[in-house]
Amino acid sequence: MTAVETRPDSLADRPEPSAEPKTFLPARDRAQDDDVPPPVPRRAIGAPNADELFARAGAWIAALGMAWLITQRFLPLGGLAWFLIVLLVAGIFMTGLLSSISTTFVEVRDRVAGIVVTAGAVVVGIALVSAVVFVFVRGWKPLTHLNFFTDDMAGVEPKAPFTQGGVLHAIIGTGIQLGIGLAVALPLGVGTAVFMTEVGGRFARIVRTVVEAMTALPSIVAGLFIYTTVILTLGVPRSGLAAGLALGVMMLPIIARAADVVLRVVPGNLREASLALGASRWRTTWNVVLPTARPGLATAVILGVARGVGETSPVLLTSGAANFVQANPLDGAMNSLPLFIYTQVRSGEPHSIGRAFGAAVVLMTLVLALFVLARFVARPRKYRNRPSLRSRVARIRVPRTRTTRNGEAA
Amino acid sequence: MTSLPLADPSAPEAQPRRISRRPTGSDAIFVNVARAIGASVLVITGGVGVFLAWQAVPTLRRYGFSFLTEQRWQPEADIIGIAGVLVGTVSIALVAMFFAFPLALLSALYISEYAPAKIKGLLVSAVDLMAAIPSIVYGLWGFFLMMPHAAELAWWLQRHFGWVPFFKIRGTDADSPVWDTSRYVSSAFCAGIAVAMMVLPMACAVMRQVFSQTPPGEREAALALGATKWGVIRSVVLPFGRGGIIGGTMLGLGRALGETIAVVLIISPAFEIKWNVLETGANSVSALIAVQFGDATPAQLSALLAAGFVLFLITLAVNTLAAVIVNRSRSGADADA
Structure with missing residues (x-):
């Protein structure tokens, strides 16, 4: 737009410079020229002024009143949810109305968009918080009994109170199955990522394509694969080993792909510097590439584990649900936390459901701990293991030279 | 003046180093071990796909094309088809995306x-944490907390928008003074809401990452031209992302297509092609596998594997398309999805 605003009079009051101006803007007159574009109003920049603040606050107060009036007096819309929905709609409407009095359409749209975007984020936040809080509120009761952590469900009636039985077997089972899964997925996954980034070649591209494709594998299908091959064909009973393998098959592409992404962003000049110093490719990978990518790799692995911990469907098909502590992964059915939750909820007994929620709290705490660990490991290097400035200064060795009085070294 | 002793007779003879791309010594071991690991992973992961396809062959040969078009699943009557569950899978996923897409977009924009x-x-961490919460927890949330409200919403939708074909609920009277709750729960709609919670953080994380890569120059150019915040988003951030x-x-x-456990917890199984998502009873391929695998004969197991294979092909197609779109776009070249 080449619109030129007609200068306000205050500028015309300036003393004219003595010299003739070199350039001038032809201020076209609207009265004579129909082609003049309408003047573009400037939009307010910077902090909102009192007028704006008043309009914003006032819009929401008006919306509050409207929402109350509509939901409580005019229409039979009981409940908090309706009130909030009407409040949001009225807030958007009133903000638009009030700001359209004082500003332009562009600004009105900006404010309305801001409200809509913020409201969407708030809805997501409420949903997340409600999920976490709901599970904790329903599940804290069994956790108050210590036997929930130290006992298993062997011989415990479904209707038994919370003072009997616990989830120790499920916690142990989750640990063992995850260990087996990681023993499969971690070396193979990181090894594949090293192969794809450090060795490369046509074959590596094929592997990358297949690995990326297999991240699409639904977890239930991974479980079904292990169920058909390991359990039905090889005759291994439903056990911790089978469940661990299913988790491993599920986590392998996830970890390999995430590790590949992390290794690819290691700067190439670090590799080149190491190779130029005469290091072999293995040394370069082991001493330069992997240490550089260590925080990212740890995050990739831990997030893969967090995904594996909570997966129910592969375990559902492969582990069988024991109700006693089973520490041997080769010896028959074993339970795990997600499977325990699933079976207890399906039973429909109120106390079983209570235990399921208790186990869900344990599971969520586990995931949360893994998550915090991932954040901690992924912190930038500078905050960790770095001695203070004073100790570093103290460690600098100053070469001792005796100097004579006139400054020459003796 | 400096002089280079070019012809120093006492210096040892300089031999040009042999330059070869072929790895030797420890390098050769490294390269070959890495290649072996890559090959074994290729065998394992590729093996799953090939195995599924191979196992699906007897079923597809026996039932032919009707496996994909038959909606009933009655192994005892030798009628097996996955049309019903496929439609159920798709409708649950679509309901999930209906909720997840706008919310993910808005929250990504907000962040x-x-x-x-x-x-x-903190917000970025919260979204990542949301992605890490086990699906069974969302299943519990959906089943115990969400479903009563979702049923109420379904009732309301039926009363006021019953003329929309897929809001119709057969066998119920919308205007009855006492509403029959059992006809409104356990529907694809309820399952879709729980699944939406699972896919939302994933979609949000990808979108946020792409938005954060918007070139600051273009952003500032828009601001310098007088754009409002929304103007910047509409003219720079959204086209870029x-x-x-x-x-x-x-x-x-x-x-969403492959989600199992939340769906199993919420739905009550039904084998028919239906698009009325609010009505109780639905099914999905993964829920079918989870419920049926236990007492399946070898022939049924093959049918389940075939169903799993079809599901895998669909998710593979969707994911590949997504990867192509993200990689092709200007912004997504190094976004890890």
Whole structure:
């Protein structure tokens, strides 16, 4: 737009410079020229002024009143949810109305968009918080009994109170199955990522394509694969080993792909510097590439584990649900936390459901701990293991030279 | 003056180093071990796909094309088809995306554009944490907390928008004074809401990452031209992030199609093609596998594997398309999805 605003009079009051101006803007007159574009109003920049603040606050107060009036007096819309929905709609409407009095359409749209975007984020936040809080509120009761952590469900009636039985077997089972899964997925996954980034070649591209494709594998299908091959064909009973393998098959592409992404962003000049110093490719990978990518790799692995911990469907098909502590992964059915939750909820007994929620709290705490660990490991290097400035200064060795009085070294 | 002793007779003879790309010694071991690991992973992961396809052959040979078009699943009557469960899978996923897409887009925009710098990192962590919460927890949330409200919403929708074909609920009277709750729960709609919670953080994370890569120059150019915040978003951020928006949504869709446990917890199984998502009873391929595998004969197991294979092909197609879109777009070149 080449619109030129007609200068306000205050500028015309300036003393004219003595010299003739070199350039001038032809201020076209609207009265004579129909082609003049309408003047573009400037939009307010910077902090909102009192007028704006008043309009914003006032819009929401008006919306509050409207929402109350509509939901409580005019229409039979009981409940908090309706009130909030009407409040949001009225807030958007009133903000638009009030700001359209004082500003332009562009600004009105900006404010309305801001409200809509913020409201969407708030809805997501409420949903997340409600999920976490709901599970904790329903599940804290069994956790108050210590036997929930130290006992298993062997011989415990479904209707038994919370003072009997616990989830120790499920916690142990989750640990063992995850260990087996990681023993499969971690070396193979990181090894594949090293192969794809450090060795490369046509074959590596094929592997990358297949690995990326297999991240699409639904977890239930991974479980079904292990169920058909390991359990039905090889005759291994439903056990911790089978469940661990299913988790491993599920986590392998996830970890390999995430590790590949992390290794690819290691700067190439670090590799080149190491190779130029005469290091072999293995040394370069082991001493330069992997240490550089260590925080990212740890995050990739831990997030893969967090995904594996909570997966129910592969375990559902492969582990069988024991109700006693089973520490041997080769010896028959074993339970795990997600499977325990699933079976207890399906039973429909109120106390079983209570235990399921208790186990869900344990599971969520586990995931949360893994998550915090991932954040901690992924912190930038500078905050960790770095001695203070004073100790570093103290460690600098100053070469001792005796100097004579006139400054020459003796 | 400096002089280079070019012909120093006492210096040892300089031999040009042999330059070869062929790895020797420890390098050769490294390269070959890495290649072996890559090959074994290729065998394992590729093996799953090949195995599924191979196992599906007897079923597809026996039932032919009707396996894909028959909607009943009655192994005892030798009628097996996955049309019903496929439609159920798709409708649950579509309901999930209907909720997840706008919310993911809005929250990604909020985090990247509106959130104060102080809490931005916290919000990013919160979204990642949301992605890490086990699906069974969302299943519990959906079953115990969400479903009564969802049923109420379904009732309301039926009363006021009953003329929309897929809001119709057969066998109920919308105007009855006492509403029959059992006809409104356990529907594809309820399952879709729980699945939406699972795919939302995934889609949101991809979108946010792409938005955060918007070139600051273009952003500032828009601001310098007098654009409002929304103007910047509409004219710079959204066009730049279009690939990420589409790709993130499709990745979420791929996850939604394969989701099992929340769906199993919520739905009550039904084997028919139906698009009325509010009506009780639905099914999905993964829920079918989870419920039926236990007492399946070898022939039925083959049928389940075939169903799993079809599901895998669909998710593979969706994910591949998403990856292509993200990679092709200007923004997504190095976004890890």
